[in-house]
Amino acid sequence: MANDEDYQYSSSDDDFPEQQYYEPLEHRDITNNILDDYEYLNYDTDSLESFNSDVDIVDGMAVSHVTNPNKKRSIEGAMVNLKYECFTTQDIFNNMLEKVDRLQPMFSIPREDIILLLQKYGWDEDRLLEDWTNKMDGLLIEAGIHINNEQKELPKSQRGISNRDFFTCPICCEDQIKETYSLECGHEYCISCYRHYIEDRLNKGNIITCMSCSLALKNTDIDELMNGPSSEKLMHSSIKSFVQKHNENYRWCPFTDCKCIVHIQDTTEFVEYIRLHYSPYVLCNESHRFCFSCSFEMHSPADCEITSSWIKKAKKESDNLNWVLSHTKECPKCSVNIEKNGGCNHMICSSCKYEFCWICNSDWKPHGSSFYQCTMYNNDELKTQTVIEDVSKTLKRYTFFYRMFNEHEVSAKLDWQLGQTVGNKIKSLQEKMGVSWIEGQFLTESLKILNEGRTALKWSFAVVFYSDSSHNLTKIFVDNQALLANSVEDLSALLQIKSPETIMEKKVEFYNKAGYVENRTYALMECGRELISKGIVKITN
Amino acid sequence: MSRAKRIMKEMEAVRDDPEANIDLEFVSEADIHHLKGSFLGPPETPYEGGKFIVDIEVPMEYPFKPPKMKFDTKVYHPNISSVTGAICLDILKNAWSPVITLKSALISLQALLQSPEPNDPQDAEVAQHYLRDRESFNKTAALWTKLYANGGDANSSKGNVDQADLYGIDQSLVTEFENQGFEKDKIIEVLRRLGLKSLDPNDNETANKILEELLK
Numbered sequence: 118m119a120n121d122e123d124y125q126y127s128s129s130d131d132d133f134p135e136q137q138y139y140e141p142l143e144h145r146d147i148t149n150n151i152l153d154d155y156e157y158l159n160y161d162t163d164s165l166e167s168f169n170s171d172v173d174i175v176d177g178m179a180v181s182h183v184t185n186p187n188k189k190r191s192i193e194g195a196m197v198n199l200k201y202e203c204f205t206t207q208d209i210f211n212n213m214l215e216k217v218d219r220l221q222p223m224f225s226i227p228r229e230d231i232i233l234l235l236q237k238y239g240w241d242e243d244r245l246l247e248d249w250t251n252k253m254d255g256l257l258i259e260a261g262i263h264i265n266n267e268q269k270e271l272p273k274s275q276r277g278i279s280n281r282d283f284f285t286c287p288i289c290c291e292d293q294i295k296e297t298y299s300l301e302c303g304h305e306y307c308i309s310c311y312r313h314y315i316e317d318r319l320n321k322g323n324i325i326t327c328m329s330c331s332l333a334l335k336n337t338d339i340d341e342l343m344n345g346p347s348s349e350k351l352m353h354s355s356i357k358s359f360v361q362k363h364n365e366n367y368r369w370c371p372f373t374d375c376k377c378i379v380h381i382q383d384t385t386e387f388v389e390y391i392r393l394h395y396s397p398y399v400l401c402n403e404s405h406r407f408c409f410s411c412s413f414e415m416h417s418p419a420d421c422e423i424t425s426s427w428i429k430k431a432k433k434e435s436d437n438l439n440w441v442l443s444h445t446k447e448c449p450k451c452s453v454n455i456e457k458n459g460g461c462n463h464m465i466c467s468s469c470k471y472e473f474c475w476i477c478n479s480d481w482k483p484h485g486s487s488f489y490q491c492t493m494y495n496n497d498e499l500k501t502q503t504v505i506e507d508v509s510k511t512l513k514r515y516t517f518f519y520r521m522f523n524e525h526e527v528s529a530k531l532d533w534q535l536g537q538t539v540g541n542k543i544k545s546l547q548e549k550m551g552v553s554w555i556e557g558q559f560l561t562e563s564l565k566i567l568n569e570g571r572t573a574l575k576w577s578f579a580v581v582f583y584s585d586s587s588h589n590l591t592k593i594f595v596d597n598q599a600l601l602a603n604s605v606e607d608l609s610a611l612l613q614i615k616s617p618e619t620i621m622e623k624k625v626e627f628y629n630k631a632g633y634v635e636n637r638t639y640a641l642m643e644c645g646r647e648l649i650s651k652g653i654v655k656i657t658n
Numbered sequence: 659m660s661r662a663k664r665i666m667k668e669m670e671a672v673r674d675d676p677e678a679n680i681d682l683e684f685v686s687e688a689d690i691h692h693l694k695g696s697f698l699g700p701p702e703t704p705y706e707g708g709k710f711i712v713d714i715e716v717p718m719e720y721p722f723k724p725p726k727m728k729f730d731t732k733v734y735h736p737n738i739s740s741v742t743g744a745i746c747l748d749i750l751k752n753a754w755s756p757v758i759t760l761k762s763a764l765i766s767l768q769a770l771l772q773s774p775e776p777n778d779p780q781d782a783e784v785a786q787h788y789l790r791d792r793e794s795f796n797k798t799a800a801l802w803t804k805l806y807a808n809g810g811d812a813n814s815s816k817g818n819v820d821q822a823d824l825y826g827i828d829q830s831l832v833t834e835f836e837n838q839g840f841e842k843d844k845i846i847e848v849l850r851r852l853g854l855k856s857l858d859p860n861d862n863e864t865a866n867k868i869l870e871e872l873l874k
């Protein structure tokens with residue numbers, strides 16, 4: 118791909134022929150040739166009517182869509198009536214601390230101990246209260262807050278760090294240890310082993326106990342031992358487990374490095390919602406739009422099912438040969454890395470406790486109860502072989518669609534880089550042309566529309582891959598796809614312009630092209646909905 | 659390096675306690691992180707009289723991470739893979755603590771032979787056998803102990819052992835299908851896959867299912 122530096126035009130360059138301001142995108146050729154490349158469809162361009170949206174298909178920019186009353190319906194419409202909140206782990210933890218404050222007068226034990234109790238009960242206040250009224254002291258022993266009788270038989274010890282002369286640590290077996298740590302139970306270890314032990318458990322979110330018994334380390338103990346606010350890390354992983362456990366109602370924003378968690382109180386009406394609208398798309402506080410159902414980026418016109426099949430397929434392609442060989446694996450639920458222990462296929466995620474099968478990555482439960490539930494059980498090599506054969510059969514067709522999908526993914530990344538420069542462009546419009554900030558917003562708006570169009574285009578290839586190619590509606594969909602592809606590339610090219618004068622000259626063109634992309638996106642999404650609802654899309658994996 | 663010191667200490671402790679009947683040896687002196695451990699099958703179990711050898715790999719982060727253990731000796735047990743020797747035991751995973759030693763882990767394995775946990779199986783076929791017909795399971799487990807865990811003397815007869823016996827499958831059931839012209843290996847493979855060890859003569863449905871699988 119050409120990179121940005123090749124197109125650094127100064128404002129004095131604006132007497133260049135117009136095209137030279139555009140990045141000669143390689144993918145333009147490909148998208149323009151979509152129709153030729155569809156050897157799988159007996160596509161006849163002339164005989165096709167566009168999909169029946171209320172948008173006229175006009176080649177070129179003659180019609181202004183800026184005043185189109187339907188303009189706002191497309192993407193924002195996809196989020197209609199969905200009530201949700203966006204949090205960070207810190208927000209949720211703060212809520213938990215409020216809980217602790219509420220419970221404190223009732224429990225009359227230190228706040229630290231209430232945190233331990235709540236941690237033990239997965240932050241479920243109601244369940245804790247119920248057990249508290251029934252058990253009280255028993256509960257304090259269970260949670261490792263109070264010492265039990267058995268532990269009382271050991272010599273009593275002070276909770277905390279001790280200075281010793283010649284202590285031999287039973288963990289590392291070093292003698293002449295000077296600094297040790299122990300809880301009241303008297304199980305004493307060198308401070309460096311204790312630190313190592315805690316460090317290893319901070320990201321698991323469980324209560325950390327003495328290495329030998331069930332007495333718990335409080336957050337204050339952990340911070341004292343680690344010489345810093347390490348318990349924060351433990352609390353965050355504990356909240357992470359909580360979110361994971363309530364994964365019906367909570368979703369991590371899937372965007373890289375985003376810490377947002379979206380919460381939906383009531384998910385019972387999702388089926389109806391999806392029938393009436395698109396998938397349940399939400400917007401995190403960092404403005405990332407994603408699907409609450411499948412935790413993927415916005416994927417219309419594909420639905421969640423197409424999306425997950427498509428992703429699975431793409432993964433399988435690259436993972437096929439690697440999965441048996443590797444020794445660590447990401448937990449399919451929370452993505453924490455788990456190491457395999459000597460061949461046992463029963464994997465238990467240390468973070469979210471999800472139990473799954475090493476071989477097939479699916480839930481462990483059915484494996485436990487009946488023989489050969491795991492399709493790949495005891496049959497690893499054989500299965501890999503057949504998977505590979507299956508794949509190569511459909512490979513040619515798949516490769517085509519995957520290439521197209523990928524092409525737009527790459528382009529989307531380039532568009533994103535382009536977005537980084539839009540702010541500068543608006544600034545130079547302000548400085549050099551005296552354009553107000555508000556007036557310059559058409560650039561930001563155009564970029565947003567471009568991104569949405571690009572994403573829809575990308576996912577539309579997954580839809581076509583699974584569609585019955587002989588059906589007329591599929592052909593119409595492909596036609597729409599080509600129209601969107603062209604309009605997206607046009608707009609993308611327009612956004613490459615660097616010269617403020619040219620940008621302002623072409624302001625109307627920006628409006629027109631962006632409006633056109635918006636309408637094309639909507640038309641493609643609607644056509645996709647019809648394709649799916651009429652059962653023309655079939656998932657075959 | 660504390661890991662080396664700890665391993666040497668553990669070796670010493672095992673040597674100082676011969677009564678435990680636990681052995682721990684380096685595979686080669688050059689690599690102290692690869693060991694073989696062994697223990698005796700617990701009395702009054704089908705594993706009695708056997709000596710079970712376990713392959714032990716000590717990871718870099720030991721003792722903060724558990725050792726990797728698997729059976730070298732073939733064992734017929736719900737929590738141990740009959741094919742690979744992989745072990746399903748909590749203390750070797752989530753419940754590991756640095757205070758656990760190689761010796762205490764081996765003793766836990768011995769205890770696992772004593773009391774299987776069929777509801778958390780590693781080998782589902784074996785677990786099902788255990789749950790459905792304990793007597794037949796015990797017979798098979800004892801046969802495996804004799805064949806694989808009994809030192810040198812039983813080895814000579816290994817080649818002659820009947821495949822049906824090896825998996826605790828009723829001989830007459832195999833014969834029944836052999837008489838219908840199917841290969842013995844194929845019959846045993848199908849019966850294992852279906853988790854069947856014997857068959858009620860009136861259970862036509864299951865008989866048909868077997869037939870169907872045999873014809874595939």
Ligand SMILES: [Zn+2]
Binds near residue numbers: 287307311
């Ligand atoms: Zn130590």
Ligand SMILES: [Zn+2]
Binds near residue numbers: 302327328329331332
């Ligand atoms: Zn203790």
Ligand SMILES: [Zn+2]
Binds near residue numbers: 401
């Ligand atoms: Zn986000």
Ligand SMILES: [Zn+2]
Binds near residue numbers: 412416424
């Ligand atoms: Zn989705």
Ligand SMILES: [Zn+2]
Binds near residue numbers: 468
């Ligand atoms: Zn997990």
Ligand SMILES: [Zn+2]
Binds near residue numbers: 475476479491493494
């Ligand atoms: Zn599986």
